[in-house]
Amino acid sequence: xxxxxxxxxxxxxxxxxxxxxxxxxxxxxxxxxxxxxxxxxxxxxxxxxxxxxxxxxxxxxxxxxxxxxxxxxxxxxxxxxxxxxxxxxxxxxxxxxxxxxxxxxx
Amino acid sequence: xxxxxxxxxxxxxxxxxxxxxxxxxxxxxxxxxxxxxxxxxxxxxxxxxxxxxxxxxxxxxxxxxxxxxxxxxxxxxxxxxxxxxxxxxxxxxxxxxxxxxxxxxxxxxxxxxxxxxxxxxxxxxxxxxxxxxxxxxxxxxxxxxxxxxxxxxxxxxxxxxxxxxxxxxxxxxxxxxxxxxxxxxxxxxxxxxxxxxxxxxxxxxxxxxxxxxxxxxxxxxxxxxxxxxxxxxxxxxxxxxxxxxxxxxxxxxxxxxxxxxxxxxxxxxxxxxxxxxxxxxxxxxxxxxxxxxxxxxxxxxxxxxxxxxxxxxxxx
Ligand code: SF4
Ligand code: SF4
Numbered sequence: 200x201x202x203x204x205x206x207x208x209x210x211x212x213x214x215x216x217x218x219x220x221x222x223x224x225x226x227x228x229x230x231x232x233x234x235x236x237x238x239x240x241x242x243x244x245x246x247x248x249x250x251x252x253x254x255x256x257x258x259x260x261x262x263x264x265x266x267x268x269x270x271x272x273x274x275x276x277x278x279x280x281x282x283x284x285x286x287x288x289x290x291x292x293x294x295x296x297x298x299x300x301x302x303x304x305x
Numbered sequence: 306x307x308x309x310x311x312x313x314x315x316x317x318x319x320x321x322x323x324x325x326x327x328x329x330x331x332x333x334x335x336x337x338x339x340x341x342x343x344x345x346x347x348x349x350x351x352x353x354x355x356x357x358x359x360x361x362x363x364x365x366x367x368x369x370x371x372x373x374x375x376x377x378x379x380x381x382x383x384x385x386x387x388x389x390x391x392x393x394x395x396x397x398x399x400x401x402x403x404x405x406x407x408x409x410x411x412x413x414x415x416x417x418x419x420x421x422x423x424x425x426x427x428x429x430x431x432x433x434x435x436x437x438x439x440x441x442x443x444x445x446x447x448x449x450x451x452x453x454x455x456x457x458x459x460x461x462x463x464x465x466x467x468x469x470x471x472x473x474x475x476x477x478x479x480x481x482x483x484x485x486x487x488x489x490x491x492x493x494x495x496x497x498x499x500x501x502x503x504x505x506x507x508x509x510x511x512x513x514x515x516x517x518x519x520x521x522x523x524x525x526x527x528x529x530x531x532x533x534x535x536x537x538x539x540x541x542x543x544x545x546x547x548x549x550x551x552x553x554x555x556x557x558x559x560x561x562x563x564x565x566x567x568x569x570x571x572x573x574x575x576x577x578x579x580x581x582x583x584x585x586x587x588x589x590x591x592x593x594x595x596x597x598x599x600x601x602x603x604x605x606x607x608x609x610x611x612x613x614x615x616x617x618x619x620x621x
Contacts, residue, residue, distance in 0.1 A: 209374075212365035217322035220364055225327055241313040245498065246537060248332040250321040256314045264310045274321030278328030279534030
């Protein structure tokens with residue numbers, strides 16, 4: 200029988216280290232949030248499977264409630280769940296190639 | 306009612322950069338399950354999409370103590386962890402109370418993990434078990450599981466001239482869990498997010514006394530043949546067709562959380578089937594009888610459930 204010291208601890212990884220990995224390159228569509236129409240209901244934030252909707256948790260502008268500020272393009276895979284669940288339809292999905300062209304101009 | 310804005314302030318402990326398919330709702334279920342905990346959580350995952358894709362070495366998307374050993378033993382893992390913490394507390398080595406969470410797909414729950422789960426519940430271990438039910442072995446290439454519905458096309462039950470997909474009825478797993486006499490058992494769907502969070506919170510609280518189980522509907526993008534963004538919409542249709550009723554069993558008392566018949570929202574099962582390519586063959590007019598057979602199974606299960614919830618079935 201193995202002694203305690205000899206038992207392998209198995210493979211280990213730093214918690215949350217997947218954030219170093221870029222899954223944004225998967226994206227064919229990019230969500231564009233019209234923050235002027237957004238009612239900051241937090242549905243897109245909670246539903247996003249890739250945790251890619253960015254918020255300020257306690258925003259002065261929102262009287263201490265959370266505020267949606269944009270999308271984390273390093274992790275967003277462009278699934279469009281956020282756009283489908285938004286109750287005021289303020290998230291548009293546009294082709295990534297078009298979005299990239301706009302990025303270059305800016 | 307859960308205050309969503311307040312809930313959103315809690316820390317997210319299942320982060321991005323994992324390699325699950327775009328639009329897969331399993332990580333959303335995991336994320337919300339961790340956010341709903343009222344104490345620090347230790348997690349055990351069975352082999353499955355969520356486990357494989359969130360922990361591709363050397364990365365991990367989990368910001369909580371998390372472990373995986375095999376497909377069949379996630380509940381045995383957590384039983385060991387829970388017992389170890391109990392002993393360490395008793396010996397005075399640590400002074401800390403945790404919540405324990407198992408999260409596994411239907412393969413690791415309905416089939417391969419069933420005896421470990423059943424045993425751990427019976428031995429009185431106190432943990433919350435969340436099954437994200439995507440109705441197949443998706444991670445290995447969409448093989449049938451006992452959660453796969455009737456007539457669905459899978460790689461092990463392909464549609465041909467004679468056999469039209471899976472020939473057997475789906476296991477009613479939530480009812481198997483009810484038979485274990487836990488304090489809390491529930492069925493939830495992402496479309497009803499407040500209901501789902503409420504159930505997760507109740508589930509953790511119930512683990513003060515016994516184990517608890519929550520079965521959550523989790524559409525699979527490639528396996529079911531749906532669009533990337535459709536998981537939440539399809540969950541809603543599953544609930545409104547009564548394919549996936551939302552209910553809970555607390556101390557043995559059944560309660561229907563949402564009754565689409567009452568609000569006049571109940572729709573026929575075809576609305577659910579026609580959105581998924583795994584059921585495409587059913588749209589062939591020659592197979593109309595198969596749709597009727599499917600509908601009958603849905604209605605039978607729904608009627609049985611309504612009776613258990615004390616709702617009269619002769620009035621509708
Ligand atoms: S498109 Fe999908 S991954 Fe990107 S922010 Fe929206 S929900 Fe998240
Ligand atoms: S779902 Fe829409 S309204 Fe709600 S926070 Fe997101 S962008 Fe804003």
